[in-house]
Amino acid sequence: MSLTLYFHPLASFCQKVLIALYENETPFAPHLVDLGDEASSAQFKKLWPIGKMPVLRDDARDRTIPESSIIIEYLAQHYPDRTPLVPTDADLALQTRLRDRFYDLYVQEPMQKIVTDRLRPTGAKDPHGVEQARTLLQTAYVMIDQEMTTSTWAMGDAFSMADCAAAPALFYANLVVPLGDTHQNAVRYLGRLMERPSFARVVEEARPYFGLFPQAR
Numbered sequence: 375m376s377l378t379l380y381f382h383p384l385a386s387f388c389q390k391v392l393i394a395l396y397e398n399e400t401p402f403a404p405h406l407v408d409l410g411d412e413a414s415s416a417q418f419k420k421l422w423p424i425g426k427m428p429v430l431r432d433d434a435r436d437r438t439i440p441e442s443s444i445i446i447e448y449l450a451q452h453y454p455d456r457t458p459l460v461p462t463d464a465d466l467a468l469q470t471r472l473r474d475r476f477y478d479l480y481v482q483e484p485m486q487k488i489v490t491d492r493l494r495p496t497g498a499k500d501p502h503g504v505e506q507a508r509t510l511l512q513t514a515y516v517m518i519d520q521e522m523t524t525s526t527w528a529m530g531d532a533f534s535m536a537d538c539a540a541a542p543a544l545f546y547a548n549l550v551v552p553l554g555d556t557h558q559n560a561v562r563y564l565g566r567l568m569e570r571p572s573f574a575r576v577v578e579e580a581r582p583y584f585g586l587f588p589q590a591r
């Protein structure tokens with residue numbers, strides 16, 4: 375087996391890549407990274423000094439690939455299978471990348487901002503930044519709700535990299551800023567994502583770690 379994924383099951387950007395791997399039943403060796411453990415963190419940073427998960431290592435091609443979207447593009451290019459997560463049509467691929475960026479930058483990142491602020495010690499919190507993140511999430515929710523009026527998946531009928539990004543982003547964002555009654559199309563989209571076998575498996579595998587998710591205080 376040539377692929378190794380450095381990841382943590384609870385981490386949303388890692389879940390995005392796990393969905394892609396499970397969609398195509400791509401064989402890989404899981405390598406759990408514990409950034410809270412000095413040795414594990416130091417070992418991981420030798421691979422990718424930035425220290426953000428996930429990272430894919432491909433021994434067959436002697437490549438180390440960081441960044442969730444780049445990993446999915448790499449898998450689509452070198453390990454394609456039944457679910458083409460990045461369309462071959464250039465225009466459709468561009469739209470897929472835009473939606474992938476949308477979910478990463480305007481759902482995952484504000485969600486992370488709100489969650490990680492809960493881990494900051496008293497006196498080092500950033501209430502203004504958290505408020506900005508909440509406002510950004512609300513704007514994104516309205517846009518997603520409109521897009522999902524007629525679509526099954528982020529790109530229409532075909533499941534894609536954009537849905538890999540959307541699933542963990544919406545799952546965790548909904549825990550910190552509930553989608554609520556006003557975004558019913560987005561709620562139904564999250565429901566479809568939760569039922570997708572690849573993401574259902576990811577959630578099951580993350581379940582033992584849910585206690586580590588910082589709850590609102």
Ligand SMILES: N[C@@H](CCC(=O)N[C@@H](CS)C(=O)NCC(=O)O)C(=O)O
Pocket residue numbers: 385386387388409425426427428440441442443478
């Ligand atoms: N742009 C990166 C973001 C990765 C990211 O933020 N990963 C989080 C886990 S979900 C992480 O490693 N956080 C650790 C840290 O920031 O120290 C990607 O798409 O892979």
